[in-house]
Amino acid sequence: MSSQSIKSLVITDPGPLDPRWIAYEAEHLTSTAPKKKKSYEGPSAVERQATYAQECRELxxxxxxxxxxxHHLSQGIVATQRTTTSTKDGATIPIMVYTREEDAGREPDVVLVYFHGGGLWVGEADSEELSCRRLVCGNHAVYSIGYRLMPEYFASVCLSDAYDGFEAVRRWVGAGEGGAGGPGPRIVVVGSSSGGELAALVSQMAPRGCLGGALLRCPVTCDVFSGDGYVPEALRKYHTSGTEAFITSLGGFMRRAVPRDGLARMPIEATQEELRGQPRTWIQVCTNDVLYSDGVCYGIALEEAGVEVKVDVVKGWPHTFWLPVPELERAYEADMAMLEGLKWILGA
Structure with missing residues (x-):
């Protein structure tokens, strides 16, 4: 998809929600009133993390x-836990590893380093287990990083843990020189929402040429909610989703205590030179999502830096709806699109 065609995805009106989502809300949600903000801040934030993790496991x-x-995802796939150590303070970073039983003893052809979403406030290494297991197709191994969370830790710790986890995986699989086609397996970073933010930042931080791709689902790439100044001037006119019209029951404005959650920059703020040489990137976005433009604008920035980019648009659905309601047919279809995106990244 050319940058011009990605620019054609810019919208100022999200259009109506899909009737299937409206029907789901009417039947299952106690209130369909739009959320005015999305935040896990408050005195019970740490307790909420434990509750969220348990809810994900039960789902x-x-x-x-x-x-x-x-049910088939529970068959023939082995889940094991490994750990690595934070270079920041020596803390333990948990990493869930998903592989096929039939591949035991074989080196993987593809390694996917997965970063869960949750606004950097909730989620653990196994919170998006369905997505991780679905990605174990062919001789693939998935490593899901369990980074520490706000508010107990700064966002810089979340990012540091994410990168330390990524580097540990690179060491383990022997891909120090060629995740993009040289020695060792191909490495692809994957992330949803704030996990997409981490995946994009890790991709930018990683040594040039070590990655074989990036797969980003509704990624957070900027902090438009702290002001237009946090979107590069050249992209500002394309970032149109940060308005009331795009708010849904699954996503509202991200109210941060400090801009960028204190990070030095967001993915979209990288220079064209810094983006040049990034791996082939597949981005999935939902139209009824205040973060819709985050994904589209990042795609535009990458394409203009000469990176191969493909954008999948899920029309009429809210932010990462496949995570809370994976049973919906459209959620399954979005996951299948993810697998097609991975095939495209790998050139299959």
Whole structure:
């Protein structure tokens, strides 16, 4: 997709929500009133993290139970836990590893380093287990990084843990020189929402040529909610989704205590020179999402830096809806698009 065609994806009106989502809200949600902000701040934030993690485990278990649509994902896939050490303070970073039983003893052809979403406030290494297991196709291995969370830790710690986890995986799989086609397996970074933010930042921080691709789903790439000044001037006119019209029950404005959550920069603020040489990147965006333009604008920036980019648009649906309601048919279709995106990244 050319940069001109990516620019054609800019919208000022998200259009109506898909009737299937509206029907789901009417049946399952106690209130369909749009959220005015998205934040896990408050005195119970740490308790909320534990609750969220348990809710995710229960949801994943239901989806993979006997008779459930995704029961097959519980069969033939081995989940093991490894750890690495933070270079910042020596803390332990948990990493969940997903591989196929039939590939035991084989070196993987492709390694996916996965970063979960949750606004940097919630989520653990196994919170997006369905997505991780779905990506274990062919001789692929998935490493999901369990980075520390705000508010107990600064966002810089989240990013440091994410990068330390990525570097640990590179060491383990022997891909120090060629994740993009040289010695060792190809390495692809994957992330949803704030996990997409981390994946993009890790991709920018990684040594040139070590990555074989980036797969970003509804990524957070800028901090327009702290002011237009946090979007590069050349991209400002294309970032149009930070308005009330794009708010839904799954996503509102991100109210940060400090701009960028204190990070030095967001992915979209990288210079064209810094973006040049980034790996082939696939981006999935939802139209009814205040973060829609984050993904589109990042795609424009990458394309203008000479990077191969493909954008998948999910029309009429809210932010990362496949995570809380994976049972919906459209959620399954979005996941299948993710797998097609991975094939495109790998040139299959």
């Amino acid at each position: 994943n278990a239901r989806m993979m139970a006997p008779g459930a649509r995704d």
